[in-house]
Amino acid sequence: MKEENIHNFGKPSLTVDIVIFTIRxxxxxxxxxxxDINPFREKWALPGGFxxxxxxxxxxxxxxLKEETGxxxxxxEQLFSFGDIKRDPRGRVITVAYMALTNSENIxxxxxxxxxxxxxxxxxxxxxxxFDHKKILxxxxxxxxxxxxxxxxxxxxxxxxFTISQIQKIYEIVFNKRFDKRNFAKKIISLNILREEELxxxxxxxxxxxxxLKNNIGEIVEII
Amino acid sequence: MKEENIHNFGKPSLTVDIVIFTIRxxxxxxxxxxxDINPFREKWALPGGFxxxxxxxxxxxxxxLKEETGxxxxxxEQLFSFGDIKRDPRGRVITVAYMALTNSENIxxxxxxxxxxxxxxxxxxxxxxxFDHKKILxxxxxxxxxxxxxxxxxxxxxxxxFTISQIQKIYEIVFNKRFDKRNFAKKIISLNILREEELxxxxxxxxxxxxxLKNNIGEIVEII
DNA sequence: CCAAAAGTGTTAGTGATACACCCATGT
DNA sequence: ACATGGGTGTATCACTAACACTTTTGG
Numbered sequence: 001m002k003e004e005n006i007h008n009f010g011k012p013s014l015t016v017d018i019v020i021f022t023i024r025x026x027x028x029x030x031x032x033x034x035x036d037i038n039p040f041r042e043k044w045a046l047p048g049g050f051x052x053x054x055x056x057x058x059x060x061x062x063x064x065l066k067e068e069t070g071x072x073x074x075x076x077e078q079l080f081s082f083g084d085i086k087r088d089p090r091g092r093v094i095t096v097a098y099m100a101l102t103n104s105e106n107i108x109x110x111x112x113x114x115x116x117x118x119x120x121x122x123x124x125x126x127x128x129x130x131f132d133h134k135k136i137l138x139x140x141x142x143x144x145x146x147x148x149x150x151x152x153x154x155x156x157x158x159x160x161x162f163t164i165s166q167i168q169k170i171y172e173i174v175f176n177k178r179f180d181k182r183n184f185a186k187k188i189i190s191l192n193i194l195r196e197e198e199l200x201x202x203x204x205x206x207x208x209x210x211x212x213l214k215n216n217i218g219e220i221v222e223i224i
Numbered sequence: 225m226k227e228e229n230i231h232n233f234g235k236p237s238l239t240v241d242i243v244i245f246t247i248r249x250x251x252x253x254x255x256x257x258x259x260d261i262n263p264f265r266e267k268w269a270l271p272g273g274f275x276x277x278x279x280x281x282x283x284x285x286x287x288x289l290k291e292e293t294g295x296x297x298x299x300x301e302q303l304f305s306f307g308d309i310k311r312d313p314r315g316r317v318i319t320v321a322y323m324a325l326t327n328s329e330n331i332x333x334x335x336x337x338x339x340x341x342x343x344x345x346x347x348x349x350x351x352x353x354x355f356d357h358k359k360i361l362x363x364x365x366x367x368x369x370x371x372x373x374x375x376x377x378x379x380x381x382x383x384x385x386f387t388i389s390q391i392q393k394i395y396e397i398v399f400n401k402r403f404d405k406r407n408f409a410k411k412i413i414s415l416n417i418l419r420e421e422e423l424x425x426x427x428x429x430x431x432x433x434x435x436x437l438k439n440n441i442g443e444i445v446e447i448i
Numbered sequence: 449c450c451a452a453a454a455g456t457g458t459t460a461g462t463g464a465t466a467c468a469c470c471c472a473t474g475t
Numbered sequence: 476a477c478a479t480g481g482g483t484g485t486a487t488c489a490c491t492a493a494c495a496c497t498t499t500t501g502g
Binding site: 013051052081084085146 | 279302
């Protein structure tokens, strides 16, 4: 009987790379690691690495993110697979890119496996990156804006309870434009995706209402 | 100097699979091949196969589509990569799924490499499929609808010159719902993406205007 | 003259935008 | 009392949805 032989062809290698975004100091930031191994030693790169035989792609992304940066428990979605023939000087390597979003307040970065440094960079000041990681970053920025318009992913950048103006600020940072306070609040509330919690305490002005998200993060809801 | 060894890990294998849609007999159809090799010999499956070392992912998708089905020159976009550990009984295989769209009028199917048959199936009557191809199909149907709403991909299902009612029919088939003729025409024309060509000849009713698409297929334009 | 599909306008309703003042708290 | 950000309503405009009749051609 004819049998397809899985070994008839040379095999490309397979990696995952993660573009993780957060908001800090009123800016959209992305996390890079400084490579401590060749190729591109001493260059900044997206966290990532080879996929193991016994883990799914998503598990590989989570593992690499944790190993290289210490970051855990984030919103994660697959973006795109990049497979140009010459994208890696070591040979044929396909990478599956993931986008992650997190509220960075409680995150402690730590450089570990194969990495000498880990750092948040403003998307407005991106260093020279290893491999085709600039292309991956550009792609993920487009996807990020798209997802912000049509889903609730933005809420993964906030703590579990948040005010309307915190959401608005995040949209203003990502779209780099101001929104009218009244219209923004009207729109968000009319979507019926928020649950009122309690009033925020110890603020030196009128205490704002805290909300939490009823729906699942990433759910499709036309926001803007 | 520390050097990252590309061979430190067992390598998963890498395939591409293509979900190709067309409209025939007023139905949305998808192309499957009957496998002539194990595993899943005699089962219907998406066209696809192993990625070679010297071709990009997109080239691999085009090559497999042509080799297995004879189909060429189609709209093609990457969908998603599927990497569950047990998705292939032969071992660890990741597949990069592509979606293709074509106007099937001029297409001659021919079963060749590793394939005993090739056939269009209505999306309403899908046979049992090999591997996780049902999951890939379901994903691509979601993506198809999404792209129809927000881009001009639908036009890749039509000949270069087409009438408004041909477009409308395609939208009605894909969304499985009727649209008002006047509102649909108004909307499409207001998008300013069509160029008037000549009147269609030899029709046994009032001759409709033929249009062509000004923009690139797949361009983002909110259609519905 | 009949059958078939093409083409075309108006109205009502819904959602988007623009815009400014008062409120509750901490210091 | 003052500084700070929170909260709220209305009027206009643009877009969407609902709806029916006349036109052009081939047979």
